[in-house]
Amino acid sequence: MTELALPQIDRTTVSKKSLIVSQLKKFTNEENVLSENEEIKPYETDGLAAYKQTPLAVVLPENTKEVSEILKFCNEENIKVIPRGAGTGLSGGALPLQDAILLGLGKFNKILEIDFDNKCVVTQPGVTNLGITHAVQHKGYYYAPDPSSQLACSIGGNVAENSGGVHSLKYGTTTNNILGVEMVMMDGTITRIGGKTLDQEGYDLLGLVCGSEGLLGVITEVTVKILRKPQSVRAALIGFPTVEDGGNCVSDIISSGIVPAGMEMMDKALIDATDKFSKAGYPKDAEVLMIVELDGTKSEVDGLLNKVSEIAKQNNSNSMKLSNNEKERLAFWSGRKAAFPACGAMAPDYYCMDGSIPRGKLSLILKEINQLSKKYNLAVANAFHAGDGNLHPLIMFDGSDKEQLRKTEEFGAEILKACVKHGGALTGEHGVGIEKRELMCEAFNNDDIQQQLNIKKSLDEKNLLNPGKVYPILRKCAEEGRVHVHRGEEKFPDLPRF
Amino acid sequence: MSTEEKKNSQISLDSETLSPSTEKEVSEIVREIYSKKLPIEITGTGTKKVFGYNLQTAKKLSLSQLSGIIDYQKEELYIKVKAGTPIEDIEKILEENNQELAFEPIDFGYMINGQTNKGTIGGYVACNFAGSRRFKVGSVRDHILGFKGVNGKGDIIKSGGTVVKNVTGYDLSKLISGSFGTLVVLTEITLKVSPKKQSQITVIVYSDEIKKISNLFDKILSSSNEVSAATFIPEEPAYKNYEHTKNKIFKFNDLDQEGSFLAFRIEGDRRSIDERLKELKIELDLSNFKSSILDVHQSVPFWKKVNNLELFSGTKNNILRAVMPPAKCETFSKFLNKNYKYYIDWCGSLFWIEVLDKDDEKINKIKNFILENSGYLTILKKSENFDFQDTLFTIDSTRLMISKKIKDSFDPKKIFNPGRMYREL
Numbered sequence: 071m072t073e074l075a076l077p078q079i080d081r082t083t084v085s086k087k088s089l090i091v092s093q094l095k096k097f098t099n100e101e102n103v104l105s106e107n108e109e110i111k112p113y114e115t116d117g118l119a120a121y122k123q124t125p126l127a128v129v130l131p132e133n134t135k136e137v138s139e140i141l142k143f144c145n146e147e148n149i150k151v152i153p154r155g156a157g158t159g160l161s162g163g164a165l166p167l168q169d170a171i172l173l174g175l176g177k178f179n180k181i182l183e184i185d186f187d188n189k190c191v192v193t194q195p196g197v198t199n200l201g202i203t204h205a206v207q208h209k210g211y212y213y214a215p216d217p218s219s220q221l222a223c224s225i226g227g228n229v230a231e232n233s234g235g236v237h238s239l240k241y242g243t244t245t246n247n248i249l250g251v252e253m254v255m256m257d258g259t260i261t262r263i264g265g266k267t268l269d270q271e272g273y274d275l276l277g278l279v280c281g282s283e284g285l286l287g288v289i290t291e292v293t294v295k296i297l298r299k300p301q302s303v304r305a306a307l308i309g310f311p312t313v314e315d316g317g318n319c320v321s322d323i324i325s326s327g328i329v330p331a332g333m334e335m336m337d338k339a340l341i342d343a344t345d346k347f348s349k350a351g352y353p354k355d356a357e358v359l360m361i362v363e364l365d366g367t368k369s370e371v372d373g374l375l376n377k378v379s380e381i382a383k384q385n386n387s388n389s390m391k392l393s394n395n396e397k398e399r400l401a402f403w404s405g406r407k408a409a410f411p412a413c414g415a416m417a418p419d420y421y422c423m424d425g426s427i428p429r430g431k432l433s434l435i436l437k438e439i440n441q442l443s444k445k446y447n448l449a450v451a452n453a454f455h456a457g458d459g460n461l462h463p464l465i466m467f468d469g470s471d472k473e474q475l476r477k478t479e480e481f482g483a484e485i486l487k488a489c490v491k492h493g494g495a496l497t498g499e500h501g502v503g504i505e506k507r508e509l510m511c512e513a514f515n516n517d518d519i520q521q522q523l524n525i526k527k528s529l530d531e532k533n534l535l536n537p538g539k540v541y542p543i544l545r546k547c548a549e550e551g552r553v554h555v556h557r558g559e560e561k562f563p564d565l566p567r568f
Numbered sequence: 569m570s571t572e573e574k575k576n577s578q579i580s581l582d583s584e585t586l587s588p589s590t591e592k593e594v595s596e597i598v599r600e601i602y603s604k605k606l607p608i609e610i611t612g613t614g615t616k617k618v619f620g621y622n623l624q625t626a627k628k629l630s631l632s633q634l635s636g637i638i639d640y641q642k643e644e645l646y647i648k649v650k651a652g653t654p655i656e657d658i659e660k661i662l663e664e665n666n667q668e669l670a671f672e673p674i675d676f677g678y679m680i681n682g683q684t685n686k687g688t689i690g691g692y693v694a695c696n697f698a699g700s701r702r703f704k705v706g707s708v709r710d711h712i713l714g715f716k717g718v719n720g721k722g723d724i725i726k727s728g729g730t731v732v733k734n735v736t737g738y739d740l741s742k743l744i745s746g747s748f749g750t751l752v753v754l755t756e757i758t759l760k761v762s763p764k765k766q767s768q769i770t771v772i773v774y775s776d777e778i779k780k781i782s783n784l785f786d787k788i789l790s791s792s793n794e795v796s797a798a799t800f801i802p803e804e805p806a807y808k809n810y811e812h813t814k815n816k817i818f819k820f821n822d823l824d825q826e827g828s829f830l831a832f833r834i835e836g837d838r839r840s841i842d843e844r845l846k847e848l849k850i851e852l853d854l855s856n857f858k859s860s861i862l863d864v865h866q867s868v869p870f871w872k873k874v875n876n877l878e879l880f881s882g883t884k885n886n887i888l889r890a891v892m893p894p895a896k897c898e899t900f901s902k903f904l905n906k907n908y909k910y911y912i913d914w915c916g917s918l919f920w921i922e923v924l925d926k927d928d929e930k931i932n933k934i935k936n937f938i939l940e941n942s943g944y945l946t947i948l949k950k951s952e953n954f955d956f957q958d959t960l961f962t963i964d965s966t967r968l969m970i971s972k973k974i975k976d977s978f979d980p981k982k983i984f985n986p987g988r989m990y991r992e993l
């Protein structure tokens with residue numbers, strides 16, 4: 071990988087390691103402080119496994135008071151702190167630093183209150199996304215945002231990244247589905263933002279914290295909204311002979327006023343890859359494949375599904391299946407869910423990108439990506455959250471070939487720049503982290519970035535909380551890392567990837 | 569100063585009201601007032617008395633010249649406008665294209681002086697008060713995709729963009745929503761727009777029993793039948809003669825029974841409305857109530873009246889806005905019922921309350937009740953005789969401290985709307 075610039079190492083802190091470790095043991099149970107190499111090694115990387123760094127020490131506090139005391143101490147002693155949830159982040163947000171304490175929220179793993187009356191759940195941040203749904207589904211409720219890592223990722227991490235999922239098209243991302251948090255600031259101040267009410271008085275601090283990638287405070291409690299499961303869910307599996315037809319169909323569905331629960335697309339390369347992999351029965355003659363899922367009342371879903379198939383036909387669809395039961399619906403998804411592992415099977419390595427574009431530019435960007443693929447002579451497969459224009463191109467390469475690696479990085483950066491050029495964004499849901507940090511100047515000018523840095527400074531004066539993430543250090547647009555998966559070293563191989 | 573001179577000195581700081589017509593001019597003005605440390609009041613249409621503290625600023629910055637639609641991409645479901653654009657202009661062009669702002673902008677004009685006045689989009693975003701559909705579709709802030717504005721130093725800054733999926737940097741669109749113009753002067757706003765639903769009906773359920781009403785709200789919230797608005801309009805307290813009563817405002821052919829009522833709205837195509845209605849009748853045990861149905865021609869104006877606070881049209885009294893956790897609906901309603909003129913929106917979460925002139929003590933009582941029950945309070949309109957005190961705000965000291973730091977990072981010299989939200993900001 072390209073060398074990554076990280077904040078300057080504070081040698082004094084490193085030299086005081088044993089003192090710091092014994093100090094930390096005063097704030098929490100001794101066994102919650104890890105400092106031996108073999109103990110802290112599991113924390114050296116997150117879902118962006120290409121980058122590795124062991125921290126000074128790992129501390130796993132058990133309650134908010136401990137978090138507060140630890141942060142206060144670190145703030146006074148100028149020690150950097152990296153918050154970490156489940157470590158599934160794909161942009162390196164939880165990458166440790168040599169001179170930093172890694173603060174893991176793993177022991178915050180309890181659901182505190184299930185409040186059906188207020189249609190919410192109060193939970194500690196280390197509980198998994200799916201854990202919340204599991205706790206309420208017996209009464210027909212669920213938590214809507216569904217990142218495909220939901221089996222493993224923590225709700226605290228979801229808040230920090232403002233994570234989304236397939237169903238964000240209709241139900242929004244994390245920021246639209248939380249009511250409140252408890253948070254500890256770098257100076258140890260504990261604050262509660264929001265609660266069980268809709269909106270809050272004063273500045274929308276909840277909106278600020280959501281998606282702040284662990285830079286503004288450590289989240290120690292989250293209150294999420296829960297929804298009633300829809301009565302009926304059906305899906306359509308539709309193939310198109312050209313990319314344009316597929317792209318136009320997406321736009322037509324949305325502008326006809328239909329809001330599908332999810333609308334996913336994959337290109338020819340991925341159809342082939344997943345077909346071999348999952349035997350999903352996807353059409354062979356399609357250039358792009360679309361899965362449209364609709365939910366609501368039974369006759370409404372039936373009606374909408376008919377409308378969707380009409381629109382698809384007008385856009386020259388050359389194959390179509392409509393699900394008639396849960397088994398069929400899940401079978402439609404099975405291939406799509408195998409997208410990432412399928413790519414893993416096709417090449418030694420792949421990079422997963424995460425840009426977003428206006429829906430209407432889908433076929434245009436696909437064309438550009440394919441041209442770039444030829445230019446760099448690297449294969450690429452594309453998976454899209456098409457309904458909201460969020461794309462995940464997967465570039466396949468061999469990381470042991472240094473030249474290929476360099477070319478892959480260039481290719482990836484060109485895709486993200488193209489997204490911005492077409493009016494989209496550098497990242498739709500994976501966050502900036504360390505990965506896209508230096509690309510920030512593609513989207514923002516100095517004044518924009520300075521304003522954001524001023525906010526950071528106002529809440530963390532010494533820049534000790536998760537430094538080196540999100541904002542460019544070099545302040546020049548270096549082109550560097552995407553998700554790097556090397557020879558089966560992929561983290562979380564069992565999780566479905568969307 | 570002659571009018572001629574005034575005209576020429578629009579950009580200079582001579583006139584009392586500064587009316588820039590470009591973003592660059594806004595930036596130049598702010599740079600100038602930053603260097604002179606002159607506080608200003610930011611206004612949209614700028615003709616109105618304002619909410620919160622009365623500002624003692626030397627100058628007004630009016631955004632009304634900064635008006636117009638920049639880019640409307642119907643297929644992409646967004647509209648980009650200049651911040652001083654009247655909401656009505658936006659609604660008109662969306663209507664022509666069968667789209668709408670899902671957060672149903674409230675027309676505060678009725679409450680202010682009895683006439684419609686929706687104001688500008690900048691003014692509306694700065695307040696973040698969503699209409700009746702809030703519990704279903706989110707607040708104003710959930711529909712802001714991006715913005716441009718000028719911070720307190722005169723720097724032009726932006727955040728977000730035009731796409732829905734975007735996690736690049738802090739989500740400042742949320743932060744500026746509801747900041748009452750104390751962080752940035754908004755110059756450009758990109759809003760998410762939504763397709764209009766084909767049709768709608770409103771079901772009226774007649775009942776005076778608070779317990780039953782809050783139970784109905786709860787069942788509606790728990791239902792998967794996607795009810796898009798639910799309100800409770802109680803009888804006014806008997807002891808006072810109100811000019812605008814429930815019976816006068818809500819005059820509809822099919823709203824034909826006496827007494828308090830709950831109303832809820834179902835939207836969609838004909839078939840799904842029918843299907844939902846059938847299911848809701850069972851879910852809510854409607855056979856145990858007297859009920860009637862407003863068709864689309866009555867339903868649309870009905871919700872306008874709810875949304876636009878027509879019950880408080882032209883009132884001289886204090887108007888309070890309280891938001892409560894939904895499960896507190898019953899206790900709070902019992903506290904208010906028969907004592908105050910009030911109504912409930914957002915399916916049991918939002919309370920609009922009128923408190924008579926000079927009733928400071930009552931307002932304090934209400935405030936304490938709200939705090940004890942984990943809600944929050946905003947005083948939307950104060951009567952002339954009412955001495956507005958900070959003690960009325962329900963924000964806690966830690967959040968106020970954090971808010972001050974945020975304010976400082978945008979507007980270090982506190983020149984934008986000083987004291988509009990809180991005396992310290």
Ligand SMILES: Cc1cc2nc3c(=O)[nH]c(=O)nc-3n(C[C@H](O)[C@H](O)[C@H](O)COP(=O)(O)OP(=O)(O)OC[C@H]3O[C@@H](n4cnc5c(N)ncnc54)[C@H](O)[C@@H]3O)c2cc1C
Binds near residue numbers: 216223225568
């Ligand atoms: C296979 C796979 C599939 C994925 N699919 C999706 C997807 O569909 N959609 C999507 O949006 N993402 C997806 N992701 C990315 C990732 O799962 C999400 O970003 C997730 O929210 C990260 O949660 P985490 O608990 O693992 O956080 P971590 O990786 O531990 O941390 C992520 C960031 O949040 C901060 N953080 C974590 N916890 C806290 C806290 N309590 N307080 C303050 N800051 C905190 C960290 O400092 C870091 O910056 C996927 C990842 C994988 C590996």
Ligand SMILES: Cc1cc2nc3c(=O)[nH]c(=O)nc-3n(C[C@H](O)[C@H](O)[C@H](O)COP(=O)(O)OP(=O)(O)OC[C@H]3O[C@@H](n4cnc5c(N)ncnc54)[C@H](O)[C@@H]3O)c2cc1C
Binds near residue numbers: 618689950
């Ligand atoms: C909570 C509330 C209380 C109200 N109370 C009164 C009242 O007491 N008397 C009355 O006559 N009218 C009142 N109104 C009416 C209101 O002013 C208008 O009806 C409309 O909602 C606001 O639009 P406007 O463009 O006129 O904004 P204004 O009323 O001019 O401003 C509303 C708020 O937004 C800010 N603002 C406006 N434009 C911008 C911008 N471009 N950038 C940043 N901030 C901006 C203002 O500083 C102010 O804090 C109230 C409205 C609201 C929402």
